[in-house]
Amino acid sequence: MTVSILNIEQISLAFGGVKALTDVSFSVKKGSVFSIIGPNGAGKTSMLNCISGRYRPNSGKIIFDGKNVTDLRPNDRADLGMGRTFQNLALFGHMSVLDNIIVGRHHLLKNNWLTGPLYWVSGAQKEELAHRRKVEEIIDFLEISHIRKSIAGTLSYGLRKRVELARAMALNPKLILLDEPMAGMNLEEKEDMARYILDLNEEFGITVVMIEHDMGVVMDISHEVMVLDFGKKLICGLPDEVMADPYVKRAYLGLEEEEEDILQLEGVN
Numbered sequence: 001m002t003v004s005i006l007n008i009e010q011i012s013l014a015f016g017g018v019k020a021l022t023d024v025s026f027s028v029k030k031g032s033v034f035s036i037i038g039p040n041g042a043g044k045t046s047m048l049n050c051i052s053g054r055y056r057p058n059s060g061k062i063i064f065d066g067k068n069v070t071d072l073r074p075n076d077r078a079d080l081g082m083g084r085t086f087q088n089l090a091l092f093g094h095m096s097v098l099d100n101i102i103v104g105r106h107h108l109l110k111n112n113w114l115t116g117p118l119y120w121v122s123g124a125q126k127e128e129l130a131h132r133r134k135v136e137e138i139i140d141f142l143e144i145s146h147i148r149k150s151i152a153g154t155l156s157y158g159l160r161k162r163v164e165l166a167r168a169m170a171l172n173p174k175l176i177l178l179d180e181p182m183a184g185m186n187l188e189e190k191e192d193m194a195r196y197i198l199d200l201n202e203e204f205g206i207t208v209v210m211i212e213h214d215m216g217v218v219m220d221i222s223h224e225v226m227v228l229d230f231g232k233k234l235i236c237g238l239p240d241e242v243m244a245d246p247y248v249k250r251a252y253l254g255l256e257e258e259e260e261d262i263l264q265l266e267g268v269n
């Protein structure tokens with residue numbers, strides 16, 4: 001039996017009169033890559049924000065790893081193993097790549113400015129070493145060793161996105177929420193990012209919930225895909241099933257128009 005790591009139960013969210021989400025339910029299997037697609041304004045980011053705790057839904061429940069997290073703050077959800085990246089980059093531009101990743105581990109540190117001095121003599125050095133090792137593992141995994149000392153704000157967009165992923169991974173998440181991880185990337189950067197997402201899923205066992213507009217990537221790397229439309233769940237299933245849906249074909253692939261064009265051309269000939 002496959003276990004769900006995330007259960008979304010009848011989530012609704014409105015901003016004033018705008019219904020961003022209406023009665024959306026789905027579940028995400030542990031260890032899977034789950035993508036959310038849909039046109040602009042369909043409610044994808046709102047859904048991700050409800051999951052991460054940034055938005056509080058008007059109704060519905062969010063169960064993460066068996067716990068009801070609906071009323072928990074984002075930090076508490078992070079403590080339970082929920083990591084995320086943002087649609088717009090949210091790195092500290094003036095800090096080095098290494099420091100940006102270390103910030104991601106901050107919530108895992110036992111010693112802080114208050115307990116730090118006392119703790120230092122005993123366990124802190126060991127803890128520090130363990131953290132450094134984990135950070136190095138992530139740096140190696142994402143192949144960003146050559147830029148570890150670079151100031152994040154000076155890097156190319158593709159590399160900054162990769163550093164953001166590194167920071168989210170530093171949290172040791174069970175689940176990672178990725179908001180358009182390939183937006184603004186060229187083909188090569190997209191291919192790299194797709195490989196990293198697959199590898200972090202397969203090698204680290206991290207479950208991925210991702211919003212992405214690039215249908216090629218979505219269909220290539222997702223185990224399941226959900227389509228949102230005007231804040232409602234339209235369809236959720238295996239990539240092939242979703243691809244076969246007439247709405248998806250029309251909205252994303254333009255297949256029917258293409259077929260019509262071919263028919264018209266044949267008519268002309």
Ligand SMILES: Nc1ncnc2c1ncn2[C@@H]1O[C@H](COP(=O)(O)OP(=O)(O)OP(=O)(O)O)[C@@H](O)[C@H]1O
Nearest residue numbers: 015018019020038039040041042043044045046047
């Ligand atoms: N903070 C907010 N305040 C007011 N309205 C919002 C807010 N966030 C989202 N909305 C509205 O909720 C609806 C869903 O928006 P959302 O950003 O979730 O869609 P989306 O599918 O992520 O779109 P996109 O692909 O353009 O990012 C839209 O009508 C949007 O204008």
